[in-house]
Amino acid sequence: MSRNLYKELRKSIYLLHVDAGSCNGCDIEVLDALTPYFDIERFGMKLVASPKQADAVIVTGPVTRQFKRFLKRIYEYLPKPTAVVAVGSCACGGGIWHDTYNVIGGVDKVIPVDVYVPGCPPRPSAIIHGVLVALGVIEQKVKRVERSLGLKGFRTLEVRKKGMVEGYSTYRKVVLELKRMIGYRLTYRLLKDYVELMRRSSYRDELLKGIEDIVRAWGEDPRIREALETMARRIGKDDG
């Protein structure tokens, strides 16, 4: 379906933005692409108000049942050739609303879609990328991944093996407590250091001294200090 709409039409592309029941998150990102920061007019693109003037259409939202016939009518009004860009997770596959009663769940169930732009919401640069892919200016980057996995190449978690404190349950307790206090992203970063420290140290004082080192290494973050010291108090007490 990839084609160069610029060459076919020999003119600048005018875009129509259709809101098919979106939460306005994607709409704001579409407007963001018009601001000087991203400036979609560099490519000669412009938002227009009527489907009769438009060369390509950006659809956001999961297509509500009420809006289905209007979307069909808009598509019929569009002069062909045209390109339909589904922006946002809702427009691509229904998103969080995919099985709701009053929602069709995806633009491609109503009109043919040229390019899917996933994201919730997609960044303005992702929208620009999507429109340019639809026009055939640049190539798409994602590829289908399909793998068969067996026992070959499987490795169990290294963190757990390396710094095993006392069995799996202690490890699990440490992970859950840390996640509860500082969130999973920081936890995954700290975990290796902390578990190794727990394995190394046999006394509480040793543990607290080690925590001081970790805090210093991670930039004196008060959240990390608080979380690790609470951890040392709690888990240390239970398991000696």
Place this chain on the structure above:
Amino acid sequence: MSLKLIVKSLKWKRVTRKYPFEQHPVPEDFRGRVEFLEELCMGCGACANVCPPNAIQVIEEKGTRIIKLFIGRCIFCGRCEENCPMMAVKQTDDFELSSIRREDLEVVLRHGLPRDEKGHFLEYTEREIVEAEEVLRSERPRELVEKLIESSRKCRSCRIREGIGSIAKALRPGGERNE
């Protein structure tokens, strides 16, 4: 445009990014495309359980368990990354996910299910058994672990039949219960 505005605009540098011709940097902790680390994933389906829009689904087929992610429906919330017990899910910095075909947005992982002695498929993947073995060995006494692992090598219906058989045997006259 008034002259005043032109004079004012001269004070500012250009702010427009040359986006498709240069990279647009993402902030720290950006939540982009979901990626499965193949060497760690054991196919337990915890990610599918917590996925709010059911973008990750578990499909049970004969002999395989398929973990299927449709990025077109993913809302990039990061719950799969948070809940994966093996830390096998990572969110990358990649946000240029536009695709012409719907199939290109799919990630499909096929996990093989092992067979028992009678040739029936087990309900766990090969990797899950290895993982469970390792966890159990670090916690429970050895004999119990051996027993559990032995029973895990039989399929579900065989296990149930065996259990019922042993109960019936015990209840029969002359069995253990009647003594």
